[in-house]
Amino acid sequence: MREETRKALRRLFSNASGVLGVVLLGLFVVVALFAPLLAPPKPGRDPYFMPVVTWSADPLPPSREHPFGVAGKRDIFYGVVWGTRTAFRIGILVTLASTAIGLFVGSLAGYFGRILDEILMRVTDVFMAIPFLVAAMVLTTVLGTGLDKVMIALIVFSWMYPARLIRGNILQVKEEQFILAAKSLGVSDTVIILRHVLPNAIFPVLIQASMRMGSLVITAAALSFLGLGAPQGYADWGALLNYARNWMLGGYGATFKYWYMIAFPGGAMVLFVLAWNLLGDALRDAFDPRLRW
């Protein structure tokens, strides 16, 4: 197992796009960690809320004091920096929770099979039948605004993917000889699942989790963009882009001067998702070069 991991890690780093992904991610991690230094919050206020910096409702182009410009009366640079933290928070928490739930459900379905599997798979089908964004929209509408509600909504509608994956892998591994051997030796089911089945089935789940990270953040931002997610003024890339929306409809000739409203938060989003996608691709190549695309 160790030798394989070492070989896989070597493959990971020999892949140019994988390295790029890791580097980009590293950059974002640095920005997130050093947010208080890069964009110092006003003392006594919740740093996640972008401070109001101007009276005018019009957006302001980048300047010395506002390097990314001003939108919706708030400093875009601040929003992008602290938005990085928001993105990581949402991404990591939701991925962890949904993967945990998914692993649990998928393992049950895969290992015990038969009726339980059938029922759980039907339930999964039902959850997957509603488009992700729409489902999240419905739930956030019901639960109300707030980042925690957004995260709940995302978790509720994304556990199915790791569940399916782990179930499929378990079904495959279950048929392997060494499982039958362990069973015949009297090893209990739980131990078999934890010690033999899961370690073999875990890697695709990790890869999938990294790919999902990107789409999760996009959906969360989409919700904020629609005004359903983060509360007014919260440092979230989607919320920042929401400010841009109305100004883009300003009519012919009027919009290009507001390029910074889209470029900076949008650019941050694209690079963030790109980083996760590249990492996921590189992970996939590393663990199974046959799937290289």
Place this chain on the structure above:
Amino acid sequence: MLEPHGDCSPHGVSLTLMIFYILRRLLFLPLTLFGISLLLFLMIGLLGPYQRLATFINSPERLKGADVDKLVELYGLNDPLIIQYGRWLKNVLRGNLGWSYVGKEPVLSAILKRFPYTLELTLFAAIPIIFLGTSLGVLAALNHNRPLDHGLRIFAVVGWSFPDFVFGLFVLMIFYGTLGWFPPGNLSVWAEEIVKSPYFRNFTGMLTLDALLNGRLDVFLDALRHLAGPVLTLTYVEFAFLLRITRSSMLEVLRKEYVRTARAKGLDERVVIHKHAKRNALIPVATVSGQTVIGLLAGTVIVETIFNRTGLGSFIALASQQLDYASIMGGTLFFGLILVIGNLCVDLSYALIDPRVRLE
């Protein structure tokens, strides 16, 4: 699930097996729809009875000065959820989805009025997505590991990493704000007038089709111009997945032995690639294409909102923002229905495309 089997069998797929399979899938269909409705209902059930009251009132005026508690009692909003669900389901099956606050009309008619616009957008976007995705995917596979391949892959990965609203805003900014080519909305004002006038017959509800059927080329072109922005957005963001699948599939097929046999017969390389390899490579792509198109429906929520278009997507977005629960439920239920039926059609068509399919 349908899966191709490569091993041999003395007899082919019989018609009866196929029919059994279709029947089984059709049987599961209501079950899934039932499940969706239950899920939705449970979500809405998280709301308090007063909020849910709004879904039953046909016109806001009737709420004025009314005793809300009495109304809650009247509509049975304090009854156990199971009973409420049963009642609601009965209504749904009768076509009564409640009143849309956003649309100022019954939810069902609001949906049916707007759906054709969304369908139109989806269909227009599906064509370039499928075409570009597959042909570029084949091109990338044929140039495996050469600069063109790398270039296409980068182009695709970047597109895939773009959230649709970011790209949509870019498109709006550049192609509308700066260049003035692709305006938002469904139609220009003058075209709108024509469509609303009694001389214009609405056959399908889809602007382009109706314009053609009415013989109005100018309206048709105007509608196209308004479709360009959203279609461009949806295309760039979605085609990458198809490109990727096509490329992988093509690369795999090019390694297969029957491709070598085709060459060994003396066929020209072009024929080998286009007749033998592509035909096999596109099989998995076909189902993915179907799923992508169906997935586009969800994408319309954002795109219609950004481009200020009328449609089911923007309807749901607006309903969410305005907390119009009846509209949200109805719209989502409708989306779910389309998705499930669409996926079923895609799965069934797979059996037609791949002669190897053995129905389990």
Place this chain on the structure above:
Amino acid sequence: MTLCVMPLILASGGDVLVLLEVRNLRVYFKNDAGQELRAVDGVSFTVPHGKTVALVGESGCGKSVTALAILRLVEVNGRIAGGEVLFEGKNLLALPEKEMQKVRGKDIAIIFQEPSAALNPVYTIGDQIMEAILLHQSVSREKARALAEEMLHLVGIPEPRKRLNEYPHELSGGMKQRAMIAMALSCRPKLLIADEPTTSLDVTIQAQILALLRELQRQIGMAILLITHDLGIVADMADEVVVMYAGKVVERGTKYDIFKRCRHPYTLGLLRSVPRLDVDEKVLASIPGFVPDPLHFPEGCRFRGRCFLEDEACTAEPPEIALGNGHVVYCHHAALSEVCHGER
């Protein structure tokens, strides 16, 4: 007789006495690390008209690559680095691709080991056979269809008309192989290359397919280049045998020469390693050592390290020793008295 004819053959560009002459063929591949793999490194042999020549060797010795190289089908991921392939006097390796396409399927046809993999799953058997016919013969579709049906009948497939509309997965293994043979022979080729045609089939079907090939050879008058690792099949089918090892020919000659009077230690080893029911063998005979890594072939004779005749001379490239009657061996010690006389 051969000794006087040989200089004539070498002098001219090629000779119509021999249908196919492979001269010093070299086929190299590049692996992922960019290293060069010399899969076929200087192989020479001939195939006379209407006869069966068996190309024998263990897996990985380069026999399949040689077969593919004759039809220039390796150029997708390998390269033909040298040599000549003379078919009826013309060097196939020098032909432009368009001309080569006219040879493939028409003058030279090939059948492969795995008929399941070699037939396109989305087209019917009829379509695939007709494609070959329509490509090389100017006939109408109806005529092509009739010819295809005829071919299926010829290869012994029952209800040929029905089979025309069936897909490969609807046929059993043996029938698929027959269908592939039908496709290959549909244009009456002069040479059929059969790459392990029966390896993936049951033993009883094997015998049927071999009998079929013999019968068709007799009817059409074609030559067969049979690639195999099974000496039983060689004994059954071959007129001449070419033994390959590690990308090179080590010995070639008539069936009798190889089986009764082989001169190369490897050939001896091969023959000995076939278990016999009538001899009480306590230990199965095998050739000591392993086939060398294609990236690190030994200097000189590639059989070094496994050969009981080995000495210092073997560090040099083994010479080609003609023993008369077309029997050729590549070994420093071929001058010694027959290595396996009386054996078997």
